[in-house]
Each structure stands twice: as C-alpha cells, then as structure tokens.
Amino acid sequence: MSSLSLTLSGAAREAAENQVPGLLDHEFASRLAAKDHTLWGVEAEDEASRRLGWVALFEDSRRLLPQITQLRLELATEGITRVVLAGMGGSSLAPEVICATAGVDLTVLDSTDPQHVASVIGTEIEKTVLVVSSKSGSTVETDSQRRIVQQAMTDAGIDAASRTVIVTDPGSPLAQQSAEAGVRAVFEADPTVGGRYSALTAFGLVPSGLAGADLESLLDDAEETLAILSEDDADNPGLRLGSAIGGTAPLRNKLVITDAGSPLVGLGAWIEQLIAESTGKNGTGLLPVIVADGEPELHRDADDVLVTQIIDVEAEDGASVDNDIADAVVTSHMVRTGGSLGAQFMLWEVATVVAGSLLGINPFDQPDVESAKTAARGLLDAEAPETGDSVVDGAVAIRALGSSALTGADTSTLESALKALLESVPQDGYLAVMAYLDRTGETELESLRAQLSSLSGRPVTFGWGPRFLHSTGQFHKGGPHVGAFLQLTTDSEGDVEVPERPFTLAQLISAQAAGDAQVLADHGMPVLHVHLQDRQAGVTQLVDTVESL
Structure with a gap:
C-alpha cells in the first residue's frame, strides 16, 4: 500500500x-486526470495537448516489465551485470533516485568532463551494458557518451551493438539508427510524456529494472496515489x-x-x-x-x-x-x-x-535550456573565443562578466573577486555555483555551497555542469534575473576523443561552460569565471580561500 x-x-x-x-x-484535479490541455491558458494549449500522457501511463508501463526482466536475466547469464546509463536531465535523474533508493548499482553518465567519462569507460567494460536514453538522440552530451562507450567496448573486443540498449520515442532518429545498427534492444517510450515527467515510463523503468530495482511496487504505489490526486x-x-x-x-x-x-x-x-x-x-x-x-x-x-x-x-x-x-x-x-x-x-x-x-506559465516547455545549447554549438563551430580580461592568481585564472556590480569591482585576486561576487548578490537573489568538473571525483567542492550561503546570507545552489543546464539552468535564464554566478572550469590532463565528431570532450565542456556564462552575462547578471589552471591545486586554493573569507 x-x-x-x-x-x-x-x-x-x-x-x-x-x-x-x-x-x-x-x-482542476479531475480535468487534469482527463488530460484537459486548457488548464494552463491559450498559449500553452498546443504544448499541453502533447504532454499529458504521464497521467495515464500505467498500462503501457506495466507492459514493459516482462521485457525488462527477461533482458536482465539474459544479460546476467552472459556475465553482464554493470549498467551504464547515458542520458541527461529527465532521462537520468529518475533512474538515479530509483536505483539509489532500492540499493542497486547504476552508473549514470551525464557528464562531459573528460576525467569523469574516462573513469566510467575504464571500469569493468567487459561486464557493462550501455543504456542510451534520449527522446530524439540529438542531445549532444548523450550522443557523445554513446559514441565513447561503444568505442571503448569495440577496443576491448566486444560487439558494442550487442551491449547497447536504447530508450527513445517511436520513430525518432535514434530509433531508426539503432534498428539499422542491430542493437540489443530498443524500448519505445510514450511520446506524449515530456522528459522530466517520464519517471514512470520506459525512461525511468528500463535502466532501473536492468539494474535490479523493484518496478512493480513502484508502479503500484504511483497508481494508487494518482487516484487520490485525481479527486x-x-x-x-x-x-x-x-x-x-x-x-x-x-x-x-x-x-x-x-x-x-x-x-x-x-x-x-x-x-x-x-x-x-x-x-x-x-x-x-x-x-x-x-x-x-x-x-x-x-x-x-x-x-x-x-x-x-x-x-x-x-x-x-x-x-x-x-x-x-x-x-x-x-x-x-x-x-x-x-x-x-x-x-x-x-x-x-x-x-x-x-x-x-x-x-500563469506553461509547465511543459523549457525555452531557455536551448539558449545555452545554441551558444555552445556556436562556440564548437567557431574558433576558440577570446578569454577576455582574465587575471591569474596562483593556480587559478579569474574573469568577471555581466553586471557592472562585478565587472567594476576589484577582481585582481581570488579573494577580492569572491568578495565582490558575494556583494553583487541582490537582496532578494541567490548565488549559484556551477562546476564544470568531475562530479564523482571532486565532491569536496560541494562544501562551498554551505559556506557561501553563510557568507552571503542568501540561498546558494550547487550544480555540476553540464548536468544542471537541464535543471536549474532553465531558471537561471528564464526566471527572475536575481542570480549571481560562480562558474568553475579546468584544464584536463587527459582528453577523450568523441568518435566521428570534430571535437573532443574537453572542447565540448569548454564550449558548454563558455556558452552558458555568455548567456547569463548577456542577461546582465554577474558571472565570476574561475578557471583552475592546475586542477588539484586550483580546487585546494578555491576551498581554502572560501574558508578564509
């Protein structure tokens, strides 16, 4: 129950x-249960009419369970027990919490940091099945991750197609491409469910079920609850x-x-x-x-x-x-x-x-997620942008963008720049730490959030890039422009090639960070870009400097 x-x-x-x-x-409740697309106003009607499948998904979702169970058993008999999920935002966050709560292992690959990705493909590749989750397959992060993991399998003498499971929308380019490639399995999700509402569709269920989570109880509890929520x-x-x-x-x-x-x-x-x-x-x-x-x-x-x-x-x-x-x-x-x-x-x-x-908004679109993607694509297609007026202090290079409250302040040292950033946070605002680094290997950076929150007296978010671009990144640009931003980037000692693409992961994550910072600055908000020229020394210097403020 x-x-x-x-x-x-x-x-x-x-x-x-x-x-x-x-x-x-x-x-409202009964009309939502009946998929009434007029609940959010005229401007949202078209989008809403195509995004309400999540209120009636249980029959289709339960139909997937025997297929998922059978595939898991087949993989286990072949010694394939490690599940790696390539997906961003709604395609990865639900499986992550389902598996963590169930106490089963799932490796989520939603980063473009070369160090992080290298650690994933360097571990038990012979026991790995790759689940690629994307509604269209066009998301640059997921496409890059797919190519890299499949290449690692090929290099290890493994037939990559036989170790690849696809979750996508019916008729998508990814579905067509996967059918031609002869992958192990293709699961088609309900196209009327948006990514962040897809926890109980194939996007949430396939990777979680392959990892060993109890899906029947999950669906039973959700359906029972929806009956209450529909009254x-x-x-x-x-x-x-x-x-x-x-x-x-x-x-x-x-x-x-x-x-x-x-x-x-x-x-x-x-x-x-x-x-x-x-x-x-x-x-x-x-x-x-x-x-x-x-x-x-x-x-x-x-x-x-x-x-x-x-x-x-x-x-x-x-x-x-x-x-x-x-x-x-x-x-x-x-x-x-x-x-x-x-x-x-x-x-x-x-x-x-x-x-x-x-x-009074449309809860089913995400118009400002695309702005950072567009900026990143432009930087990938162009020559490397000028770094601007950066100042080197120890192991870090500092650059101030956006609001004159920051660009006009003393940012000649890391300490003075951080103080200026804290002073630039509006009284009704917030500070966001955006770390384009290894979210599994540099977790000590997360301690910055609480310290900066205490120093600023305002709420502080912490996001790993590019993961947060599909989450709080939308609010940063589309919500009220009362944010101040600390962006962290680094040079990677090793890089990872993206097969059949004209860029490496280091170039991709650099373009994503630069594009996001520019969009925020163009909105007139303060952005302090701290680049760790020496990765380990830079992390230490940053943590120590914040602690000393």
Missing part, C-alpha cells in the same frame, strides 16, 4: 487555504502542495529542500529538475535549493524562502495524508512530505503543474 504524508505550516498552509478553493471550482477534494495533497509552492503571496520562490531522514535517496535532485525546468520562465518561477538537514535555519525566516523537508513517514507514524501540522517542533513556513517513491513522483508532478497554473 502506498504511503503519503503532507503537512503545511505558515505561508505554505495559508497559500493552500487561499488557492485550493479556486482549483476546486475549476475542477476534486479539499484534502487533495497535489492541489495543496502545488498551492503551497506556487501560490504564496508574495511568492516565496526559493524552495529550500532538505532530506530529513527520508529513505528516498537523492529525491531532491529529481524534484530540483522537475520544478526548476517546469516553472523558471517568463521572469517568474521556483528555484529549488538543495541543502543538508538542519541548514535551512540560515534562511528559514527570509520572506522569499519556503522550506521543504523530505521525511521518513514510517519513522514519524505518518501513514496517511495529514494537512494540519500537529508537531510543535515545526513552527516556520514549511512543507513536510514523505511516503513511497512512487507516491512522491506522482505528488510532485501534479503539484508542479498546479503551481504552473497559479504562476
């Missing part, structure tokens, strides 16, 4: 009390949560997310992408800020912050939906939610589209 708990306090509860009656008048009822947790995050007045648009003992490992990262990419547009939106448990105390009383705790329902005896907080410990403007993973997937998807309606 699915478990679901939702408790609201302060502004979150007030927003639900104010907004839910109007949603009930419009029969036009004042206690509907989807309506209440969507109202809490999207209906506060004034809008509390920094959604600080903390894991408060939840068994759902990494759920915050999935929520981050779902909400940031769905709502960050037209100068509005919600910015998820993932923090450690207890850390929201820094910003709990800020008038633009709403704290969300992901709790362990069983530990708190919260096996049912409870809309009034009885726990006296919770006294702030807060959302607390917990339950099974399938229940949480459905709850947050419904809440996100409810919030989109209240914000």
Whole structure:
C-alpha cells in the first residue's frame, strides 16, 4: 500500500487555504486526470495537448516489465551485470533516485568532463551494458557518451551493438539508427510524456529494472496515489502542495529542500529538475535549493524562502495524508512530505503543474535550456573565443562578466573577486555555483555551497555542469534575473576523443561552460569565471580561500 504524508505550516498552509478553493471550482484535479490541455491558458494549449500522457501511463508501463526482466536475466547469464546509463536531465535523474533508493548499482553518465567519462569507460567494460536514453538522440552530451562507450567496448573486443540498449520515442532518429545498427534492444517510450515527467515510463523503468530495482511496487504505489490526486477534494495533497509552492503571496520562490531522514535517496535532485525546468520562465518561477538537514535555519525566516523537508513517514507514524501540522517542533513556513517513491513522483508532478497554473506559465516547455545549447554549438563551430580580461592568481585564472556590480569591482585576486561576487548578490537573489568538473571525483567542492550561503546570507545552489543546464539552468535564464554566478572550469590532463565528431570532450565542456556564462552575462547578471589552471591545486586554493573569507 502506498504511503503519503503532507503537512503545511505558515505561508505554505495559508497559500493552500487561499488557492485550493479556486482549483476546486475549476475542477482542476479531475480535468487534469482527463488530460484537459486548457488548464494552463491559450498559449500553452498546443504544448499541453502533447504532454499529458504521464497521467495515464500505467498500462503501457506495466507492459514493459516482462521485457525488462527477461533482458536482465539474459544479460546476467552472459556475465553482464554493470549498467551504464547515458542520458541527461529527465532521462537520468529518475533512474538515479530509483536505483539509489532500492540499493542497486547504476552508473549514470551525464557528464562531459573528460576525467569523469574516462573513469566510467575504464571500469569493468567487459561486464557493462550501455543504456542510451534520449527522446530524439540529438542531445549532444548523450550522443557523445554513446559514441565513447561503444568505442571503448569495440577496443576491448566486444560487439558494442550487442551491449547497447536504447530508450527513445517511436520513430525518432535514434530509433531508426539503432534498428539499422542491430542493437540489443530498443524500448519505445510514450511520446506524449515530456522528459522530466517520464519517471514512470520506459525512461525511468528500463535502466532501473536492468539494474535490479523493484518496478512493480513502484508502479503500484504511483497508481494508487494518482487516484487520490485525481479527486476534486479539499484534502487533495497535489492541489495543496502545488498551492503551497506556487501560490504564496508574495511568492516565496526559493524552495529550500532538505532530506530529513527520508529513505528516498537523492529525491531532491529529481524534484530540483522537475520544478526548476517546469516553472523558471517568463521572469517568474521556483528555484529549488538543495541543502543538508538542519541548514535551512540560515534562511528559514527570509520572506522569499519556503522550506521543504523530505521525511521518513514510517519513522514519524505518518501513514496517511495529514494537512494540519500537529508537531510543535515545526513552527516556520514549511512543507513536510514523505511516503513511497512512487507516491512522491506522482505528488510532485501534479503539484508542479498546479503551481504552473497559479504562476500563469506553461509547465511543459523549457525555452531557455536551448539558449545555452545554441551558444555552445556556436562556440564548437567557431574558433576558440577570446578569454577576455582574465587575471591569474596562483593556480587559478579569474574573469568577471555581466553586471557592472562585478565587472567594476576589484577582481585582481581570488579573494577580492569572491568578495565582490558575494556583494553583487541582490537582496532578494541567490548565488549559484556551477562546476564544470568531475562530479564523482571532486565532491569536496560541494562544501562551498554551505559556506557561501553563510557568507552571503542568501540561498546558494550547487550544480555540476553540464548536468544542471537541464535543471536549474532553465531558471537561471528564464526566471527572475536575481542570480549571481560562480562558474568553475579546468584544464584536463587527459582528453577523450568523441568518435566521428570534430571535437573532443574537453572542447565540448569548454564550449558548454563558455556558452552558458555568455548567456547569463548577456542577461546582465554577474558571472565570476574561475578557471583552475592546475586542477588539484586550483580546487585546494578555491576551498581554502572560501574558508578564509
């Protein structure tokens, strides 16, 4: 049986009390369940009409399970037990949390950092099956990763096609190409489900099932929960949560997310992408800020912050939906939610589209994700851009872009540049750390987030590039322009060739970083680019400098 708990306090509860009656008048929940594409206004109707398959996917998804199980058994008999998933954004974040929560191994390859990719292809390639997840196959990161892993297999004397599984939309270029190549299997997903809503489609299920996760329980819990979320009822947790995050007045648009003992490992990262990419547009939106448990105390009383705790329902005896907080410990403007993973997937998807309606935006498009992609493609096709007025300090080179609040300040040393960046954060703004580095090998950089948050007095996000471009990257450009940005890049000691492409991974990640920084700067926001000329020494210098501020 699915478990679901939702408790609201302060502004979150007030927003639900104010907004839910109007949603009930419009029969929002039942119309959503009926795939009514008019719920988000005239401008969103065309997109919405093609993106509501996620509210009725269970029959098709269950049909996949025997195929996934059979393929897993076949691979196991051949000694193939390591699953590597090449995919970005919605194609990788759901499988990552499904497998982490289930305690089964899945290697997610969503980076273009040469050091990170080299470590993946240098490990147990003889035991590896590659799952390539992409709706079209045209995503440059996923295409590059596919080519590199398949080449590594070929170099090891392995028939790469027999070790490749494809998840894509029917009739896509990737589907056609894969059929011609004779890959091991092609799974076709529902084309009416957008990437970030695809957790319970083939995109979420195939890699997770091959890795050994229990998919039947996941789908059972989700379907049971969706029945609750489809009711036009004042206690509907989807309506209440969507109202809490999207209906506060004034809008509390920094959604600080903390894991408060939840068994759902990494759920915050999935929520981050779902909400940031769905709502960050037209100068509005919600910015998820993932923090450690207890850390929201820094910003709990800020008038633009709403704290969300992901709790362990069983530990708190919260096996049912409870809309009034009885726990006296919770006294702030807060959302607390917990339950099974399938229940949480459905709850947050419904809440996100409810919030989109209240914000007056289309929750199914991502117009500003493409801007950084376009800039990166332009840099790949052109000569290397000028580095600008960079200053070298020890192992790092520093360059200030965008707002005159930063470009006009003293950025002659790393210390002075960081101080200037902190001072450039607007009173109602945030700071984003964007690390185009190895997210598995340089995790010490994540400590910068909490330190910078304390120094700035504002929420700070941390994203690994290019992974975050498919998540908070949309909010950075499409949401309110109140961000300040610390971009980290490096030179790689070794590079990785991309077979049959005119660029290497080092060139690709450099173009992605430069393109993203330029788009942000063109929007007039402060961007401090810190390039680690010596990778290890630069990381140490950066961490030490922040600690000394």
